[in-house]
Amino acid sequence: MVLASLQDAFGLLRKYPAFWAAGIVAGAAFGLDLLLEFSGEVFFASKVLLLGMLLVPFFAAGAYGTAHREDRSMAVFLEEGKKGYFRVLLPGIVLFFVAMVTLFLLAIPITLILGESALAVAGSTALGVILSLAFFAYFYDVAAVTEELGVFASLQRSGAVVITRLWQVLGFYLVNLFALFALGFGVLIVWSMLVYEKLAPLAESGEAFAFDAANATATQAQFIALLGPDGAMITAVTYAVFIVLAVPFALAFKAAFYARQADGAVEAPIEGEYDEKGRWYRY
Template identity: 30%
Template sequence: MSVAEFKEACGLLVRMPVLWIPGVVGGLCAAFIWLLFILSGAFFAGRFVVITGLIVLFFIAGSLSVIRQNEGGMGALASGGRQYFFRVLLPQLVILFMILLVFVLVMLTLNLIGIASDPALLVFLSFGVAIPSILMTLFSDTAAVFEDRKVFESIQRSVDIVSQNTGKVISFVLISALASATILFSLMIVWEALLFDKLEPLTTYTEEQLQTFTPDQLLTMIGSEGTWVTAVVIFLAGLILIPLLMSYKACTFRRLAGSTILIQQETGEYDSKGRWYKY
């Protein structure tokens, strides 16, 4: 099933070139952050991560709207971005807050029972809390756009879909990871080929030298030319991955949503004779 949706996503990218716009914007933003990090350091680059992330999210919301309508150009993309930006953003903020809250509560509980925190435990807890939360709320953005759901409704809809289609969702995640790894590995080969002359001295390094080799030394080795080549490769990664993964996610949601029953909790109370009255 997931392979069929992947092929459908590729077909959408061929049929609707406007879906590449989020990739262009995301690639440019990522390359800009990289160059800013090299030129000005992590302090200034970190300040722009949130801003560029919001810009990319605007175009992603617009692209999901275009996929929902199954047609459209730049006008439809911009209109969809304006209409669904906050519907996509707010669930992500709620999810982030929930993850942080659970993490803090777990850490406080461990400290109260006398378990000291160490780096290994922090890493384990981070993955243990974040991965299930992200997986269960994976389709909150698509639910917000495709079904016009509000913040908590979109999160609940995502949880319903994932819980009722766990195997299919895991298949979607695995195919997405495989496609991402393939694209990134291919771009890494291109990067190494373009900078082969500058990276060639690494082949003569001993094992001890390689173990003590630092990222700063690598940046010095590739020089300004390598910095710009890296920026281009980062741009290409964003250009390809963002449209592909978002289109694939939208196609998967559209298929799963049609076969998923929405679980609704009824509110009411029992009377003295045990009869249920719905509010």
């Protein structure tokens, strides 16, 4: 099932350019965000990233809709993007606030129990909350678009798919993570080759470039100075390329897997009989 969905995903990427459009928008937003941060324009960087995050749901909904209707025309893409935009955006906002509220409620007892040591477990706690929500809500966007569901109905549908098809979903997650990790590793190798001349003096000197969480701004400034303007541009472009490749794959793989799960969800026939007056009685 998972491998067949993976094959279907590559077919969707070849047939429907809308998936690539979503990746290009996301890649441009993340790449410009990183480049502006390297340039010290943190204020504008956050605005560019926010704009990109507000545009991606439109392109994702359009991609899901064109694939579901098997029509790659621009008219269908615009129709599905417009119709499914808020169906994709609003549940994401709900999940964001749920995560924030959950972290706030967890922070109170953790701080009371651990005191000053609470900061050490804050990162792992936040990661656990985010992963838990993502695990059950991962399919909400494709469910919302293909089945025309509302905010909470799409989240409920995603959770139902995960629970009822747990082993298939776990296999899907593993393959998805492995593919994205392999892609990221390959892009990292290319980036290392492109900025080798910038990093070579540091590697040859044998000095360790340590990340200081308490002084992250100074550490980032040191890294940017080490890369130089050309290295910063290469890093931003390479990061954008990774997003351009990763987002379409993730969307297409999700759409293909969900479509197969929906096709396999055949309701069991209801058994019963009619009486002499034509009334139906269910066993």
